[in-house]
Amino acid sequence: MDQQERGKTTIINLLMRFYDINSGEILIDGKNIKDVNKESLREAIGIVLQDTVMFNETVRENIRFGKLESSEEEIIRAAELANAHSFIKRLPHGYDTILSDDAGNISKGQAQLLNIARVILNNPQILVLDEATSNVDTRMEVKIQEAINKLLKGRTSFVIAHRLSTIVNADKIIVINNGEIVEMGSHEELINRKGIYYKMYTGIFEEADDESNLADAENN
Numbered sequence: 001m002d003q004q005e006r007g008k009t010t011i012i013n014l015l016m017r018f019y020d021i022n023s024g025e026i027l028i029d030g031k032n033i034k035d036v037n038k039e040s041l042r043e044a045i046g047i048v049l050q051d052t053v054m055f056n057e058t059v060r061e062n063i064r065f066g067k068l069e070s071s072e073e074e075i076i077r078a079a080e081l082a083n084a085h086s087f088i089k090r091l092p093h094g095y096d097t098i099l100s101d102d103a104g105n106i107s108k109g110q111a112q113l114l115n116i117a118r119v120i121l122n123n124p125q126i127l128v129l130d131e132a133t134s135n136v137d138t139r140m141e142v143k144i145q146e147a148i149n150k151l152l153k154g155r156t157s158f159v160i161a162h163r164l165s166t167i168v169n170a171d172k173i174i175v176i177n178n179g180e181i182v183e184m185g186s187h188e189e190l191i192n193r194k195g196i197y198y199k200m201y202t203g204i205f206e207e208a209d210d211e212s213n214l215a216d217a218e219n220n
Contacts, residue, residue: 046124054103066121109140
């Protein structure tokens with residue numbers, strides 16, 4: 001596991017309290033997360049990862065895992081907001097289609113849309129997106145980004161991304177290089193600064209994709 005992957009994993013694990021920090025503190029609305037019940041904290045945070053987790057259940061049940069007591073209408077509404085409803089209706093048995101163990105009977109992009117529908121159903125207060133549009137084709141990326149834009153509204157969101165087009169509208173962008181924060185500001189501020197972010201965005205940062213550069217966006 002390279003330094004970039006350790007950094008991303010650490011951010012998510014600390015925020016979710018899969019393990020606690022040794023020094024300092026993480027505050028949400030001014031309250032230390034160590035003082036918050038872990039179950040309540042995790043219920044308040046929705047995560048959309050690069051690699052989706054699907055279960056050998058129907059499409060309906062895979063979405064319902066976001067909120068087990070959801071009604072049929074709520075599930076369909078979440079699928080519509082996630083841009084998933086149209087492709088679901090084209091599946092052999094629609095919402096009753098059973099996914100294979102590895103979700104091999106749908107595309108990676110379609111699995112991501114189902115994952116987004118699941119998060120929408122849960123209606124979290126805080127959202128974490130970790131390379132959510134990676135490994136999909138351009139057409140599907142547009143659909144996923146549209147769904148994510150709906151999901152972002154009204155939430156504090158942390159977006160971990162190399163595709164900088166996904167974070168240009170963030171309130172604050174944090175650029176991490178070799179485990180260190182090297183720049184911080186809005187897209188416009190960082191472009192005007194003509195530093196690492198500028199070079200990454202304009203495509204002239206040598207081997208940017210191979211180095212440990214991570215742009216984290218925090219939307220408030």
